[in-house]
Amino acid sequence: MRRVYVCGIGATPIGEHWELSLRDLMVLAAKKALEDSTLTKRDIEAVYIGNMSSGILQGQEHLGSLFATWFGIPGVSAQKCEAACASGGVAFHQAFLAVASGMYDVVVAMGVEKMSDGNTYDVTSALIMADDQEYVAFTGSSFVGLNALIYRRYMEKFNVKHEDIAMFAVHDHKYAVNNPLAQYRKAVTLETVLNSPIVADPLRLFECAPIGDGAAVVILCSEEVAKKYKSDRLVEVIASSVATDILSLHNRKDIVTLNATKLAMNKALKMSKLDLKDIDIVELHDAFTILGVIHLEDMGFAEKGKGWMLVKDGEIEKDGKIPTNLMGGLKARGHPVGATGIYEVIDVVTQLRGEGGRNQVDDAEIGLAQNVGGVGGTVTINLFRRL
Amino acid sequence: MNTFINSVPRSWRERKYKYRLIGGICKKCNATFYPYRGSCPYCGSDDIEEVNLPKKGRLISYTIIYSPPSEFRLKQPYIVGLIELEDGTRIIAQITDVDVNEVKDGIEVEAVFRRYREQGADGIIEYGIKFRPISD
Numbered sequence: 016m017r018r019v020y021v022c023g024i025g026a027t028p029i030g031e032h033w034e035l036s037l038r039d040l041m042v043l044a045a046k047k048a049l050e051d052s053t054l055t056k057r058d059i060e061a062v063y064i065g066n067m068s069s070g071i072l073q074g075q076e077h078l079g080s081l082f083a084t085w086f087g088i089p090g091v092s093a094q095k096c097e098a099a100c101a102s103g104g105v106a107f108h109q110a111f112l113a114v115a116s117g118m119y120d121v122v123v124a125m126g127v128e129k130m131s132d133g134n135t136y137d138v139t140s141a142l143i144m145a146d147d148q149e150y151v152a153f154t155g156s157s158f159v160g161l162n163a164l165i166y167r168r169y170m171e172k173f174n175v176k177h178e179d180i181a182m183f184a185v186h187d188h189k190y191a192v193n194n195p196l197a198q199y200r201k202a203v204t205l206e207t208v209l210n211s212p213i214v215a216d217p218l219r220l221f222e223c224a225p226i227g228d229g230a231a232v233v234i235l236c237s238e239e240v241a242k243k244y245k246s247d248r249l250v251e252v253i254a255s256s257v258a259t260d261i262l263s264l265h266n267r268k269d270i271v272t273l274n275a276t277k278l279a280m281n282k283a284l285k286m287s288k289l290d291l292k293d294i295d296i297v298e299l300h301d302a303f304t305i306l307g308v309i310h311l312e313d314m315g316f317a318e319k320g321k322g323w324m325l326v327k328d329g330e331i332e333k334d335g336k337i338p339t340n341l342m343g344g345l346k347a348r349g350h351p352v353g354a355t356g357i358y359e360v361i362d363v364v365t366q367l368r369g370e371g372g373r374n375q376v377d378d379a380e381i382g383l384a385q386n387v388g389g390v391g392g393t394v395t396i397n398l399f400r401r402l
Numbered sequence: 403m404n405t406f407i408n409s410v411p412r413s414w415r416e417r418k419y420k421y422r423l424i425g426g427i428c429k430k431c432n433a434t435f436y437p438y439r440g441s442c443p444y445c446g447s448d449d450i451e452e453v454n455l456p457k458k459g460r461l462i463s464y465t466i467i468y469s470p471p472s473e474f475r476l477k478q479p480y481i482v483g484l485i486e487l488e489d490g491t492r493i494i495a496q497i498t499d500v501d502v503n504e505v506k507d508g509i510e511v512e513a514v515f516r517r518y519r520e521q522g523a524d525g526i527i528e529y530g531i532k533f534r535p536i537s538d
Contacts, residue, residue, distance in 0.1 A: 071405060140405040140471035149416050150437055153518060153530060154494055155467060155474040156482040163465035164484050164494075171463075171507060216466040261443050265484060265492040266435050270463070 016115045019252040020241040021399070023052025023234035024361045029198040029349030031131040032228040037073050038085045040230035041127050045086055048123070048232035056086065058240075060119040062093035065106030065126035066353035068141040069095075072133050082125070092119075099145035100302060101388030102126065103231070103356025104257070104395030110235050111255040111397075120237040126354030127230040138226055142352070145389040147263050159223055159303070160215040161264060161390050166305040167217055169271045173320035177209070177217060182326050183304040184208045184222050184346045190333075191343025193373040196358070198227045198349030222304040224350035231357035233364070246402040250367045253289070253381075254398040256282035262392045273391030276313035283383075283396040291315045294398075295379040296366050297331075297339045298359040300387035302350055310385060311339070333376055341366060341374045356386035360397060367401040404473045408521040413528050420530045423455040423513055425491055434491045456488035457513040458536065466502045473519045481505050485533055499534035510536045 025047025027040055035043070041064070049056065064082060069075045079093030096106040103126030110124035130138055142158040143151070151161070169175065185205050191197035203221060211221040241249055258278035264270045284291065297314070301307030311322035316337050325331050331339035342348050342362040345355060363382035365371055379401070386395045418424060419437035426438040430447035438452050464483040467474070474480070481497040483505075497505060498516055511533035518530045 135469060136472040136475050137405050139469060140473060143471050144406075149412075149420070151494055152471070152473075153420075153528065154482055154496055155470060155477065155480060155518065156465070156494060157467055157469060157471055159469065160465045160467050160482050164463040164482070167465065167507065168463040168484075212468070213466070214469045216468070218465075263494070265494045266443055270484070 017117055018238045019111050019114045020236050020238070021233055021250045021252060021364050022236045022241060022244060022248065023048045023054065024232070024364050025049070025051050026196055026231035026358060026361055027229050028196045029227045029229035029351055029358070033131070035228065037069055037075055037127060037129040038081055040129060040228060041082045041125060042086050044125065044127070044230035044232040045123065048234050052234045054121060054234065056088050058121045059088055059091055059123055060121055061110070061113050062091060062123040062125065063106040063109040063113070064093070064095045065103035065356055066095050066128060067097060067099055067102045068128065068144070068352065071141045071144070072138070073129055078127070097353070098393040099388035100300070100352050101356060101386045101393040101395055102353035103358070104386030104397070105356070105393065107233065107356055107360060107397060108255050108257050108395055111252055114235050114237050120240050122235045124233045124235060124357060125230065126357035128351035128353045129228045130226045130351060131228050135226070145392070151263050157215055159218055162303040162305060163215040163218045164264060165270050165309070165390065166303070169305055169309070170217070172271060175320070175323055178205060179323045179327055180304050180308055181205060181208045181219070181222055182323070183301055183307040186326060186331060187301065187340055187344035187346035187348070190341050190374050191347030194342040194348055197343040197347055198225055199347045218303055224302045224345040227349040227351050229349060229351035229354045229358065231354050231361055233357055233360050247368070249402045250364050251400045251402060252397060253400045254283040254287035254396070256286065257393065257395045258282065259393050260391050262389065264390055271309060272319065273309060273313050273387065273394065275391050275394035276310060276385065276387070279394045279396040280314050283398050287398045289381065289398065294381050294383050295338070296341060296363065296376050296382045297337060298342070298362045298382070298384045299339060300345060300355070300359070300385050301340065302345050302387070304346070306387070307340070307344070314385065333374060338376045341371065341376060356384070356395060359384040359386055363399050367399055404519070404521055408525040410526055413526060421515065423457060423531060425453050425455045426450045427453040434489060436491055436493045455491050459485045459487035459511055459533070461497065461507060461509050461511055462486050463507065464497060464505055483533065485511055496532045497534070498532040512536050
């Protein structure tokens with residue numbers, strides 16, 4: 016396998032972009048990333064686009080050709096990749112493989128989602144398609160509802176208080192303040208989180224990632240292309256893994272552990288020949304507060320049932336033991352579903368380049384991005400190293 | 403309104419397992435699961451037999467949906483639960499015949515046949531299994 020490098024990043028801010036279409040968002044993000052990389056359009060050989068719901072939310076599929084046409088690069092290999100909320104992560108994985116295999120030298124990994132045109136009911140219908148339509152969506156559970164089942168079980172099993180889990184949202188908002196790409200650049204208090212309306216009991220509105228629009232692009236290149244850059248502009252992809260789990264919660268023996276995280280993590284550590292303690296920063300997929308806590312445990316940073324303590328003890332802060340979600344996480348940076356996996360990569364690369372501004376972690380060398388589809392049916396882990 | 407394509411056969415072809423609690427039992431690893439399928443989700447064996455699952459069980463987690471998908475608009479609030487049947491097999495279903503303020507983890511429940519959703523104003527009505535608390 017060849018070495019793979021990130022040589023360009025670019026994204027639209029996440030928000031309700033009334034004036035921008037799905038294709039506008041893709042083109043804008045690609046332009047920014049290309050500018051950042053100093054490459055030209057003609058250098059791009061392949062495009063992998065992570066997207067979950069363009070069909071149901073925009074009446075639009077065939078995003079590969081659509082993007083190639085509107086960006087003016089017809090002829091390139093281009094395709095959509097879908098794995099629910101992990102669509103961005105699997106698109107990145109495909110782009111990584113395309114360069115690592117020796118097939119291509121310059122590849123675009125993109126994520127895009129245009130959600131704000133739909134009303135909340137229709138978007139809720141689109142999101143539950145991440146689970147089994149006939150045996151789970153059929154029951155009327157929302158995607159938030161499935162995570163609420165996990166939440167209640169977790170609190171009961173480990174005797175943990177609601178407020179100790181809800182703290183994760185406060186953490187995310189605190190760091191989103193300084194991220195120009197974030198959807199909600201303001202801090203919130205724990206009281207605000209706990210007093211927000213109930214979406215699916217016990218999950219409150221301010222514990223759930225918002226609905227938003229956005230597109231994000233990472234440009235990957237081979238060592239040969241990387242040679243023309245100064246090393247401080249490059250970040251190496253040292254591992255990329257994808258794992259699946261049984262799709263629905265009722266067929267899993269333990270609903271408070273996402274086994275695919277454990278599997279993907281083991282694969283990634285093996286591939287990079289690193290230990291858990293080598294990881295300096297983490298971007299994890301906290302679509303709901305409870306997931307942030309569970310991911311810290313399943314990745315190995317805390318014992319089962321104790322992930323919330325890392326949050327409470329300040330260990331996921333900028334100067335903590337394992338700095339996590341330093342650009343706002345899914346709750347406050349935002350979660351344009353199929354784009355999220357790529358936004359996470361951008362957040363990690365930004366930190367490793369030392370461009371995190373007021374959120375910059377001192378001397379971060381190794382970073383991890385975790386992207387989760389459904390209730391853990393798919394998990395991707397990507398590891399990066401500063402050169 | 404539903405947000406995806408109306409179809410009678412999509413619902414009709416699932417009738418056997420949606421109308422009855424028929425699961426699968428793996429002859430290799432002995433696992434049971436709902437609904438029936440031809441391959442074991444745990445060990446991958448293709449040696450699976452149909453099994454009639456118990457109609458009673460216990461609620462091991464639940465949520466109350468206040469912001470529903472379009473197919474359930476105006477039905478909120480309603481309860482969705484994770485039920486463990488007497489043989490240990492689990493299923494996700496609505497919990498019915500109980501007030502949202504009175505539902506509790508651990509209550510004993512039994513299966514009932516109920517209406518779930520409609521395929522738009524002109525489409526078919528989809529039915530399936532819900533669970534209700536067992537009264538003393």
